[in-house]
Amino acid sequence: MEVSTLTAILDTTLAVVFTWVAYKTGQLIWKYTPYSYPNARIRAMEARLLTDQRLSELSESGTLQNFVVNLEDTDYGERLSSLSSYNLEEVERALELSLSDLLELMVKIMPKRIRGLFEIMLEEWDVRNIINVVKAKFSNLPPQDFIIPTGKLLPKVRAMAESKAMEEMLVILEGTEYEEPLRKLLLREIDLQAFEVELYKIYYSRLLKYVKSRKGEERIISQEFVNMLIDYKNINVILRAKLSSLSPEEIRNLIIPGGSLSRSTIEAMINSEDVMMALGELEGSRYGEVLKDVREAIEEGKIEKVEEALKKYMIKRMKELSQFYPLSVAVALAYLLEREEEVRKLKAIAKLIEDKVKPEKIKEIVGEMA
Incomplete structure (x- = not known):
């Protein structure tokens, strides 16, 4: 083989290698560099x-x-x-x-590719405000007193509070995802509790849809985070409902779709005889060990201890993920x-x-x- 031919092959090989290295380097820069500044700032706030x-x-x-x-x-x-x-x-x-x-x-x-998660999380303030104003209206209380001055829909919420008739609130929410649940409420197809649940179902479905649209580490981390939020809400709802002796059908209507708990586990908790048996159904799940130490408090009706234990676990899990994915x-x-x-x-x-x-x-x- 001639020297010129060998040189050509070597040059082509080097070009391919350098192209591959440049591509991989670009991937790493795109993946991790956008987190350098925000994570440095967050670490400073942690201190x-x-x-x-x-x-x-x-x-x-x-x-x-x-x-x-x-x-x-x-x-x-x-x-x-x-x-x-x-x-x-x-x-x-x-x-x-x-x-x-x-x-x-x-x-x-x-980074822009995950910013939407926090934008949707901000919408929970809209959900809370709408629920607060509607409840105040139904209870003949001054709705302005229950508005938290934040959220994308704050101008609409304030207009709802100032409305003279219930139907006006429906017009104000026209075009939003919250219009239909309010319509059902005003037509008495659902009650206030069901109205609140409907709004939270909309909120969590938006979170789930968003995190499932992400890729790679961002999907892994954000989806686990949202699943834990839903598990947290559902576990507390079921345990509180059991303490209040609600029927399985009433509890079922309060459940938020999604989360990491299997449908069979949720159903078993819903159909259990009491709060302690409902808690027992979690023993085979990721939360079984977490809640073992609060059984005595639950027997005394202190469900807030469950909330504390679950939040503590969520923090621990996110910190584990932050160690495994430090720039994420x-x-x-x-x-x-x-x-x-x-x-x-x-x-x-x-x-x-x-x-x-x-x-x-x-x-x-x-x-x-x-």
Whole structure:
């Protein structure tokens, strides 16, 4: 074989190799680089999460005003500094709005290919607001008092609150996914509870549809996250329904489609005789071990302990995924869950301060929530 022929073959081989390397490098850059900035920013925010020592100090605030002042240097400071008065309702609302602010930040900084997840999660505030206004209207209460000032549909929600007739609310929601459930409610085809469930079914179906449209790691992580959210809601609904002695058919109507629990497990829980037997049906699932330590609390009717255990597990699982996929959406989702738990504890401290509970007791209660 001539030297020129060998040279040509070698040149072609090198060109193929370099092309393949360039392609793979481009893939890696496309896959991971967009997460470098948002994850660095989230890691910095993680470092500002309140320690147990800080929560203990907040428990000694004595008054809601001191409680707010003691949070001025935290990520809640901006919202709390705008309070018009130091009452529990306003403090709790400011803390909740900080979570809305966090989701809006995620929408701005996360890669475009996963940004939609956080945009849809923001829509839960629309669901909550619509439910609150409709319930207030049916109860002849001032609906403006129940609006959380955030969400894409906030102008529509405020218009609903100011409407004079129920039918006006239907016109305001025309063209949205929430129009049909409201129509059914006004025609008395469903009750208020079913209306609320219908809205949440719409919300979670949108989340599921979105995460299933993702690819690779983003689909793996975001789909597991949404499945856990649905499992969390369904498990709590079933256990609370069992405590209230609802019939299997009534419970079945409250279930959100989706999640990682099999249909047979959900059905077994629904058809179980009591709350403890319903809990027993989870023993073979991913949540069996998680809930083993709260059986005694459930026997006493403390379903909030189930909620705490499940949220703790969700945080742990997202943190595991963030370690396995360090440059991924798992970092943001883990932090979001941590902040939700932090807000839950802060709201508990504020409520206990308002109720004049002694600092030592507040510390004890909040410590049990960890």
